Amino acid sequence: MAESGASGGAVSISEVAEQAGVSVATVSRVMNGQGVVKPATRDKVLAAVEALGYRMNHLARNLRTAESRMLLTMVPDVGNPFYAEIVRGIDSVARQQGYFVLLCDTGADPGRERSYFDLLRTRRADGAICLDPDTVQHALAEEMNGVPWVACCEFDPDVAVPYVGIDNRAAAADAVRHLIAQGHTRIALINTDARYLYARQREAGMRDALAEAGLTLPAAWHVTVDSLDFDAGAEAARQLISRDEAPTAIFAVSDTLAIGVIRGLREARLAVPRDVAVMGFDDIAMAAQIDPPLTTIAQPMRELGETAARLLLQRLAQPQLAVPGVLLPHRLVKRGTA
Amino acid sequence: MAESGASGGAVSISEVAEQAGVSVATVSRVMNGQGVVKPATRDKVLAAVEALGYRMNHLARNLRTAESRMLLTMVPDVGNPFYAEIVRGIDSVARQQGYFVLLCDTGADPGRERSYFDLLRTRRADGAICLDPDTVQHALAEEMNGVPWVACCEFDPDVAVPYVGIDNRAAAADAVRHLIAQGHTRIALINTDARYLYARQREAGMRDALAEAGLTLPAAWHVTVDSLDFDAGAEAARQLISRDEAPTAIFAVSDTLAIGVIRGLREARLAVPRDVAVMGFDDIAMAAQIDPPLTTIAQPMRELGETAARLLLQRLAQPQLAVPGVLLPHRLVKRGTA
DNA sequence: TTGAAAGCGCTAACAC
C-alpha cells in the first residue's frame, strides 16, 4: 500500500501538509510526537502520510538538529571473529537507542582511521568507537580532541577518553600460570605488533607469571608476527620447533594465531598437547570446534561491545560528564590443548 | 596546525568566506574543484580553510545534492566469516569510489530489513546491497521498487534486480559427484532454511548428481537446521549417525555447518573421513585449519562483494540502464575430509 | 571570474 506518491521522487513534508490541510509545523509535530496536536488533526496528518507514502528525509532533519544518529565503529579487521562479536554487541545497544552503526575497517592504518574520523567532523556520524591500536589512537588523540569517541579493548590511559577493556596483563599471567601448573617450564610466546596495547600488556603478564616461578623468556622462544591470521600462527610454530631447544608450551596472544599454531604443529607431526601444549586468547567460537579444543582466555566480547556503545551514548548525552574507564572480567577456559 | 577555530563548534562555509574576503559561492567552488577560480583567490580561500580548520558539513551538502554517499549492506549475520569476506570486497570498491558502507545485520528478519531499507527512502543511504534470503527479498521487492539496490548471493530471478552469485546447483552437483566418485552411495544432506535460494538450489544440485548415479536421498538422511552455526552442525551429525542405516558421507551446505559436523562426529568417536566423509561449502579460511582439513566448494567471496558493489555503483550512475545478473565460477577444493 | 540569492526538507521559536 501507500505507493501512490512514488511517481516523481520523494514526498516532502509540505506535500503532506497540503494534502492534510494543515501546516508543515503540525506535520512535523505529529511525526515527532512532540507538542500537542488535537487527535482529529493528527489523524488527518497520518492519513495524508499514509496516502502519499511519505518518509521523512532524515538528511534534512539531521541538518537541522545537527545530528546524524550514526555511530562510527572503527576496527582493524572486520574479518576477525573476535571483532565481529564485539561489533554485534555495539550494534545491539545502538539500534535499541535508535542509532545505526557505520562499520569501518581501518586495517590499523592511521591514514584510513583519520579519514573515517572525519565523518565526525563533517557531521555524518555523531560519535565513534575505536578499536584500533592504542598507539594510533594516541597519534590522533590530539587532533580528535573535541569529537566524541570512546576506546574499546585498546586504550591509552594517558588520553582522556572513556574506554572499556579487560585486564590483559592479569589475564595473560593467568594463562601462563596455568601452563606452569601443568609442569611446563619451557614456554614460548607468539605475540603481535607492539603497536597494540594488548600485545605489550600480555607480554608483561606472561613475564609476571614466569618470574613468580623463577622462569624467563629467552629470545629464542619469543616470536613476533605481523598479522593475526592462521598462517602467521603456523609459521611462528614452525620457527619455534626448529629451535635447538624447543619449547614444550606455546602461549599465543590470540585464538586465531593459536589455531594456526596447532596446524603448524600437526604438519610437523607434533601432537598437541602431548608434545607441545597450546594456549590461546579470546575464546572465539571456533576455539571449541577444533581438535583438540583450544584452551584459552575468554574475553566477554559481547559485553565489551555493549559497554563501549553505552559509554559513547552516555558521552553524547552529557558531553561534559567525566566517563570512567571500565575493565571487564576475563576467564580461563580449560579445554584440550593445555 | 589548523585547530584554531575549534573553540565554539564547527566552522561553516560562511566563516571561511568572510575570513578569505570572498563569497560563499567561491569557497564552494574551490572546495569542489568546480567552476573556474583565479589562482590567487583560490589560494586565499585555501589559506582561510587551513587557518580555521574548516571541514565541510556533508550533511548540508548531501541535503542539497540529494545524495549521502553511503551504501547500505544488509547481511543475515555479520559474524559469519563467509559474509565478512564479502563485506571486505564491497568495502574495497566502495571506498575507492568515495562511498562509505553502512553495514547492517538483519538476522534475515524482514522487519529489520525493512527498517534498514528505510535508510534509502529517508536519504541516508544512496543504494543497498542485500544478502538476505531471496524469499525476504521477494517479499520486499514490491515496496522497494524504485529504490536502487542489488542482490548478492541470494537473488530472485523473478525480481528485476541486478544480482551476482554463483551457480549453486551446479556447484552442489560437483560436490556430490566427488563424494560418489570416492565410492559413497549413502550420502546425507544437512541443509538450512528453505527460505534461502542457495539451500534450495544446492539440494537440487545434490539430487541431480545422485540421480545421475541412480541414487536417492532418503528422508532419514536429510536434515534441516535453522542456523549456520557450529552447534547446529554438530547436532545434525548426531542425528544422522543415530539412524538405523547411517550415511557414509555428509554434504553440509556451509563450512561452518561442516566443521560442526566434524566435531559432532569426533565426539561420537567416528573418524573422518574413514568412518564418514564430510564435504562443506564456501571455503572460509578456517576450512584449511582444522584436522583433517575440510574438503569443500570454494566461492569467490571477495569477487562476489566487489562485483555487487560495482553493480550497485553502475546502477546509481545510470538508473535506467538494465544491469545483467552475473554468475561467478566456483571450484572444488579437495582436502582431507572427502 | 565572482557574487547574490534561492532553495534542499526539516525543526523550533514565536505568534495567534
Next chain:
DNA sequence: GTGTTAGCGCTTTCAA
C-alpha cells in the same frame, strides 16, 4: 492547538 517564519550549511543558477 496550530500557523508563520527563520534558518541549519551547502550548491547552483543567474547576473554582473
